Amino acid sequence: DAKTTQPPSMDCAEGRAANLPCNHSTISGNEYVYWYRQIHSQGPQYIIHGLKNNETNEMASLIITEDRKSSTLILPHATLRDTAVYYCIALNTGGFKTIFGAGTRLFVKA
Amino acid sequence: EPEVTQTPSHQVTQMGQEVILRCVPISNHLYFYWYRQILGQKVEFLVSFYNNEISEKSEIFDDQFSVERPDGSNFTLKIRSTKLEDSAMYFCASKKLAGASTDTQYFGPGTRLTVL
Numbered sequence: 001d002a003k004t005t006q007p008p009s010m011d012c013a014e015g016r017a018a019n020l021p022c023n024h025s026t027i028s029g030n031e032y033v034y035w036y037r038q039i040h041s042q043g044p045q046y047i048i049h050g051l052k053n054n055e056t057n058e059m060a061s062l063i064i065t066e067d068r069k070s071s072t073l074i075l076p077h078a079t080l081r082d083t084a085v086y087y088c089i090a091l092n093t094g095g096f097k098t099i100f101g102a103g104t105r106l107f108v109k110a
Numbered sequence: 111e112p113e114v115t116q117t118p119s120h121q122v123t124q125m126g127q128e129v130i131l132r133c134v135p136i137s138n139h140l141y142f143y144w145y146r147q148i149l150g151q152k153v154e155f156l157v158s159f160y161n162n163e164i165s166e167k168s169e170i171f172d173d174q175f176s177v178e179r180p181d182g183s184n185f186t187l188k189i190r191s192t193k194l195e196d197s198a199m200y201f202c203a204s205k206k207l208a209g210a211s212t213d214t215q216y217f218g219p220g221t222r223l224t225v226l
Contacts, residue, residue, distance in 0.1 A: 044201070
């Protein structure tokens with residue numbers, strides 16, 4: 001699975017969009033970009049994933065560049081409850097395990 | 111919405127004792143996993159399980175660890191003789207199958223294991 005690079009921390013004002021970047025320049029054609037988050041010590045929570053096209057669900061949007069070397073997770077209206085560690089993972093669809101990095105610690109401030 | 115459940119939420123044990131951590135994966139899922147997270151550190155893969163056998167295991171998953179699916183709904187992690195360094199959050203996860211966009215692992219809330 002490709003290595004991903006994320007900033008260690010970010011701040012966002014409550015009600016504003018949070019844009020979390022991820023670099024995955026070595027991603028291969030059969031690897032999806034997955035995003036999870038972990039609120040405090042809870043279990044990682046699935047957010048969204050995509051292969052080539054931009055994706056949107058009730059939680060977030062995922063924008064993947066055309067060359068697939070980077071992506072951005074967008075939380076359109078961040079709330080205090082979105083304060084968490086966000087993990088960007090490049091995952092082979094046949095892969096059995098998920099390798100977590102250090103992620104980005106997002107602080108949403110009132 | 112179906113979810114992975116884990117029991118107990120917190121387990122305290124004495125060093126050298128055996129512990130069994132229990133998980134109920136999502137009912138139609140076929141792949142099962144255990145991960146752990148030592149306080150302040152990354153989430154680490156321990157083992158994956160499919161078709162009643164281990165698919166892959168990490169270096170952490172040594173002879174002290176074992177997994178079992180004793181019936182159609184439970185998935186357990188046993189630590190035979192606990193050490194202080196086994197203190198961590200243990201997360202169970204499951205996924206439906208491999209391939210395409212359905213390859214999403216869903217995680218349980220975790221069991222906090224404290225070894226004294």
